[in-house]
Amino acid sequence: xxxxxxxxxxxxxxxxxxxxxxxxxxxxxxxxxxxxxxxxxxxxxxxxxxxxxxxxxxxxxxxxxxxxxxxxxxxxxxxxxxxxxxxxxxxxxxxxxxxxxxxxxxxxxxxxxxxxxxxxxxxxxxxxxxxxxxxxxxxxxxxxxxxxxxxxxxxxxxxxxxxxxxxxxxxxxxxxxxxxxxxxxxxxxxxxxxxxxxxxxxxxxxxxxxxxxxxxxxxxxxxxxxxxxxxxxxxxxxxxxxxxxxxxxxxxxxxxxxxxxxxxxxxxxxxxxxxxxxxxxxxxxxxxxxxxxxxxxxxxxxxxxxxxxxxxxxxxxxxxxxxxxxxxxxxxxxxxxxxxxxxxxxxxxxxxxxxxxxxxxxxxxxxxxxxxxxxxxxxxxxxxxxxxxxxxxxxxxxxxxxxxxxxxxxxxxxxxxxxxxxxxxxxxxxxxxxxxxxxxxxxxxxxxxxxxxxxxxxxxxxxxxxxxxxxxxxxxxxxxxxxxxxxxxxxxxxxxxxxxxxxxxxxxxxxxxxxxxxxxxxxxxxxxxxxxxxxxxxxxxxxxxxxxxxxxxxxxxxxxxxxxxxxxxxxxxxxxxxxxxxxxxxxxxxxxxxxxxxxxxxxxxxxxxxxxxxxxxxxxxxxxxxxxxxxxxxxxxxxxxxxxxxxxxxxxxxxxxxxxxxxxxx
Numbered sequence: 259x260x261x262x263x264x265x266x267x268x269x270x271x272x273x274x275x276x277x278x279x280x281x282x283x284x285x286x287x288x289x290x291x292x293x294x295x296x297x298x299x300x301x302x303x304x305x306x307x308x309x310x311x312x313x314x315x316x317x318x319x320x321x322x323x324x325x326x327x328x329x330x331x332x333x334x335x336x337x338x339x340x341x342x343x344x345x346x347x348x349x350x351x352x353x354x355x356x357x358x359x360x361x362x363x364x365x366x367x368x369x370x371x372x373x374x375x376x377x378x379x380x381x382x383x384x385x386x387x388x389x390x391x392x393x394x395x396x397x398x399x400x401x402x403x404x405x406x407x408x409x410x411x412x413x414x415x416x417x418x419x420x421x422x423x424x425x426x427x428x429x430x431x432x433x434x435x436x437x438x439x440x441x442x443x444x445x446x447x448x449x450x451x452x453x454x455x456x457x458x459x460x461x462x463x464x465x466x467x468x469x470x471x472x473x474x475x476x477x478x479x480x481x482x483x484x485x486x487x488x489x490x491x492x493x494x495x496x497x498x499x500x501x502x503x504x505x506x507x508x509x510x511x512x513x514x515x516x517x518x519x520x521x522x523x524x525x526x527x528x529x530x531x532x533x534x535x536x537x538x539x540x541x542x543x544x545x546x547x548x549x550x551x552x553x554x555x556x557x558x559x560x561x562x563x564x565x566x567x568x569x570x571x572x573x574x575x576x577x578x579x580x581x582x583x584x585x586x587x588x589x590x591x592x593x594x595x596x597x598x599x600x601x602x603x604x605x606x607x608x609x610x611x612x613x614x615x616x617x618x619x620x621x622x623x624x625x626x627x628x629x630x631x632x633x634x635x636x637x638x639x640x641x642x643x644x645x646x647x648x649x650x651x652x653x654x655x656x657x658x659x660x661x662x663x664x665x666x667x668x669x670x671x672x673x674x675x676x677x678x679x680x681x682x683x684x685x686x687x688x689x690x691x692x693x694x695x696x697x698x699x700x701x702x703x704x705x706x707x708x709x710x711x712x713x714x715x716x717x718x719x720x721x722x723x724x725x726x727x728x729x730x731x732x733x734x735x736x737x738x739x740x741x742x743x744x745x746x747x748x749x750x751x752x753x754x755x756x757x758x759x760x761x762x763x764x765x766x767x768x769x770x771x772x773x774x775x776x777x778x779x780x781x782x783x784x785x786x787x788x789x790x791x792x793x794x795x796x797x798x799x800x801x802x803x804x805x806x807x808x809x810x811x812x813x814x815x816x817x818x819x820x821x822x823x824x825x826x827x828x829x830x831x832x833x834x835x836x837x838x839x840x841x842x843x844x845x846x847x848x849x850x851x852x853x854x855x856x857x858x859x860x861x862x863x864x865x866x867x868x869x870x871x872x873x874x875x876x877x878x879x880x881x882x883x884x885x886x887x888x889x890x891x892x893x894x895x896x897x898x899x900x901x902x903x904x905x906x907x908x909x910x911x912x913x914x915x916x917x918x919x920x921x922x923x924x
Contacts, residue, residue, distance in 0.1 A: 287344070336348075345374055438451040539567075561582075607636075664697070704756060746785075752924070837855045876893040
């Protein structure tokens with residue numbers, strides 16, 4: 259089809275042609291999806307989204323062919339190949355127009371040519387660096403090695419790494435000048451010359467503190483200096499300024515903190531630091547509406563917090579809080595809430611907690627948290643009362659390290675359980691004293707906390723615990739008492755990864771895999787407290803099931819009592835929980851998600867079988883507030899392992915679950 263004919267068609271008012279396909283020929287080094295991300299032209303969305311858009315604010319508009327985008331696309335493809343070492347790539351185009359169906363298929367033909375490799379690297383402007391500093395600079399250019407295929411992004415990344423290293427080591431005025439690439443198209447090599455202006459090395463010369471706010475008179479300059487942890491004469495470190503800002507904000511003493519070098523007063527290689535601190539009220543009393551996703555369900559209630567900041571000095575924070583929440587409130591039966599008859603759907607929690615936080619331990623920047631708490635919980639057929647204490651040490655980790663979360667924790671909990679097995683006229687009262695020691699490890703490397711487009715999150719929590727359990731078993735009129743002690747280890751880990759699947763960064767594909775396992779070292783599995791076992795289902799798990807609805811299919815023996823799964827007070831000792839989710843923003847603060855969840859819980863990894871994997875899928879809607887995403891998810895049971903049935907064999911509404919959540923499912 260020639261351009262003149264196309265122009266004639268486009269001149270007609272009602273003649274617009276939908277772009278239904280963009281294809282590539284000759285691309286051996288890069289995938290179609292990589293090349294599509296470079297184009298100005300876009301393929302029209304799936305018909306369902308255009309249909310949805312026709313009568314709702316959701317979905318997407320049709321995209322029409324515009325020949326003016328072709329030269330832009332060709333240049334973009336050529337630039338992409340050049341930045342990846344293909345200096346002689348040629349790009350051609352063709353298109354096929356169907357005048358009856360009013361659509362277009364666009365094709366780009368690529369002659370890649372041969373790729374070039376790095377040859378020589380020459381760094382200029384580092385004469386003032388010490389031998390050790392110079393070696394660190396060259397280490398950050400190690401990815402640009404001779405013989406490796408030329409890649410401009412590797413050069414840019416190395417330059418940014420060097421700038422960050424130098425600003426963290428005193429070179430506050432370092433500047434990147436330019437990079438010159440000398441291409442030898444006959445030998446298919448590229449020499450790279452990179453020019454910097456390092457400047458001089460600077461040291462800190464005192465701290466200036468400017469305070470404002472209602473509580474400014476109650477916070478001393480010495481306290482701010484101590485928390486910020488700067489010393490006169492130390493090497494200027496930009497990353498330390500950023501960590502100090504975060505450390506000061508975490509105390510809760512300040513509404514805002516800004517730490518910056520005073521450039522205009524820099525002299526004799528010394529630079530002063532200025533801290534602008536807006537101090538908040540030191541006493542707070544705040545009622546609150548409590549909403550959360552604990553137990554993988556949407557829970558709601560009321561709470562009251564009392565906070566005393568700078569308690570006994572040294573930026574300590576004392577918190578006293580109490581709350582009442584209904585568990586899985588969307589499925590709660592409100593008819594019986596005020597009557598003496600308590601419905602079996604009633605689930606609720608009453609909490610009381612006293613906590614003390616301080617930003618230091620032994621003079622080091624370790625956020626230390628000490629808590630004592632009481633909780634009374636009602637879960638359908640069982641009642642749980644817990645008295646506990648927790649000591650945690652949250653080590654401040656740099657963002658550039660692999661481990662960004664390091665938090666050892668110690669718990670001591672006394673839990674009392676009451677289980678009522680109505681169908682077998684049996685009651686169990688168990689008291690369990692459980693000391694446990696664990697450490698939370700994590701690596702959080704996404705580009706955005708609220709709507710990540712790339713990166714990953716990894717979490718790992720190994721835990722060692724002992725359980726000393728006193729049990730009274732009542733069967734009809736006879737009572738049996740048992741006292742046992744056991745040792746166990748528990749591991750919880752999860753990994754999630756995010757990839758942008760649209761050029762506008764509004765479409766993201768995320769995957770998650772979560773595993774949990776409890777293993778006996780010494781003692782019976784009967785002694786594992788229910789709050790140390792795993793449950794499936796809920797807003798952060800398999801969304802086709804209600805909270806804690808997925809339990810092991812095999813019979814559970816609890817202190818010699820066999821129970822069916824409907825009355826079991828415990829979860830399983832092994833868990834698999836995974837999700838694949840596509841998220842898309844259609845407005846600045848709104849979006850939707852489609853998801854597929856899989857997993858279940860078992861009483862042993864030996865009991866795993868594919869026909870016991872629960873499968874669910876669904877659709878959700880999102881509101882992305884500045885604090886966190888709020889979401890509504892509609893989950894459907896695709897495959898139910900309880901009766902080995904697929905969705906095709908059930909009525910639609912019997913497979914549907916509705917969830918409201920705060921924050922994304924992962």
